[in-house]
Amino acid sequence: MDLKSLLLRALSIYSPSHGEAELARFLLGVVREIADEAWIDGAGNVVAVRGKGAPVTWLHAHMDTVVGPLEVRDEGDVVRGRGAVDDKGPLVAYVGAFASAKPSGTLVLALVTAEEDDSAGTEELLRGGPPRPDYVYVGEPTDLHVAYAYRGGGKVELRLSTKGGHASSPIYGNPFEELYAVYVKAKEALGHGERYEDFTVTPTVVRCGDAPNKVPVECVAVLDVRIPPGHNCAELEERLKGLPARVRSCVDPAEASPTNPAARALVRGLLKIGVEPKLSRKYGTADFNLLISLTKNIAAFGPGDPKLAHTEEEAVSVRDVEAAARALRHAVEELGRWGSKGQ
Numbered sequence: 646m647d648l649k650s651l652l653l654r655a656l657s658i659y660s661p662s663h664g665e666a667e668l669a670r671f672l673l674g675v676v677r678e679i680a681d682e683a684w685i686d687g688a689g690n691v692v693a694v695r696g697k698g699a700p701v702t703w704l705h706a707h708m709d710t711v712v713g714p715l716e717v718r719d720e721g722d723v724v725r726g727r728g729a730v731d732d733k734g735p736l737v738a739y740v741g742a743f744a745s746a747k748p749s750g751t752l753v754l755a756l757v758t759a760e761e762d763d764s765a766g767t768e769e770l771l772r773g774g775p776p777r778p779d780y781v782y783v784g785e786p787t788d789l790h791v792a793y794a795y796r797g798g799g800k801v802e803l804r805l806s807t808k809g810g811h812a813s814s815p816i817y818g819n820p821f822e823e824l825y826a827v828y829v830k831a832k833e834a835l836g837h838g839e840r841y842e843d844f845t846v847t848p849t850v851v852r853c854g855d856a857p858n859k860v861p862v863e864c865v866a867v868l869d870v871r872i873p874p875g876h877n878c879a880e881l882e883e884r885l886k887g888l889p890a891r892v893r894s895c896v897d898p899a900e901a902s903p904t905n906p907a908a909r910a911l912v913r914g915l916l917k918i919g920v921e922p923k924l925s926r927k928y929g930t931a932d933f934n935l936l937i938s939l940t941k942n943i944a945a946f947g948p949g950d951p952k953l954a955h956t957e958e959e960a961v962s963v964r965d966v967e968a969a970a971r972a973l974r975h976a977v978e979e980l981g982r983w984g985s986k987g988q
């Protein structure tokens with residue numbers, strides 16, 4: 646399978662969250678050739694199965710990207726375009742591993758929708774569908790590191806309103822100033838900091854006012870809050886009590902053991918292809934946080950520099966995509982030999 650041309654084709658089909666249908670149809674056509682069974686489920690996920698029996702290993706990656714199309718460019722080893730890093734480089738590596746592995750047991754490829762939004766695709770897989778996994782690999786740009794932990798994350802809405810008034814006599818106070826004060830209090834309440842172990846609070850949306858000569862009637866801000874391991878969504882709610890803040894959505898942090906069988910098989914796969922294995926914990930939140938409820942034998946892995954994800958500079962090395970596919974193939978075959986109990 647020529648992974649570079651597959652990547653260029655995948656990049657040329659724009660697929661923001663909840664707009665993956667065309668890409669899904671294209672990928673179904675590709676995996677149908679390889680799989681024993683392949684289908685598109687109720688959430689628009691492409692699901693493909695090879696082999697049968699234990700152990701069951703899932704290769705999971707997401708088809709959607711953040712919004713904002715980018716020109717697709719082929720610069721030799723480097724390929725650019727929206728989603729090159731997050732998540733089409735990893736996705737193509739996973740398709741490559743799925744196609745080339747000779748697993749004993751069952752290999753499931755799950756290419757999901759809406760990871761960048763409400764994780765509708767993965768939520769559907771949690772409810773049922775393909776055989777339940779003994780091992781899961783989550784395709785994300787980790788720069789070929791084996792990632793075993795993700796922080797949690799929540800969206801917190803701050804909403805302040807006043808009676809408004811003429812801008813020349815703002816007798817009721819100005820909700821913009823109050824909004825800012827509440828933001829500062831929220832940061833204090835969560836102990837905002839920049840270390841992995843800290844909560845991180847980032848304002849992402851701020852809306853205030855509708856006319857140049859009126860005091861704003863209402864101000865709304867959305868804070869993107871990241872939650873470190875050892876803390877959770879309930880604590881986030883608790884710490885914000887008393888503030889005009891509402892937690893709109895939240896996912897708990899997820900931490901697997903760095904020596905779980907999925908991680909170890911991948912470390913061995915990397916050694917086999919001559920890449921020095923590195924372990925890492927991720928600052929973000931991903932479908933990893935949901936999939937860990939299926940098994941703690943889980944690792945996130947993929948080509949691409951995570952710092953380029955969601956930027957206008959998304960670019961990935963084709964050599965790294967191919968390396969990721971080879972390492973994963975070895976890992977999947979190793980897990981097949983170990984069986985469902987791991988080693």
Ligand SMILES: [Zn+2]
Pocket residue numbers: 707731732760785786931
């Ligand atoms: Zn991603």
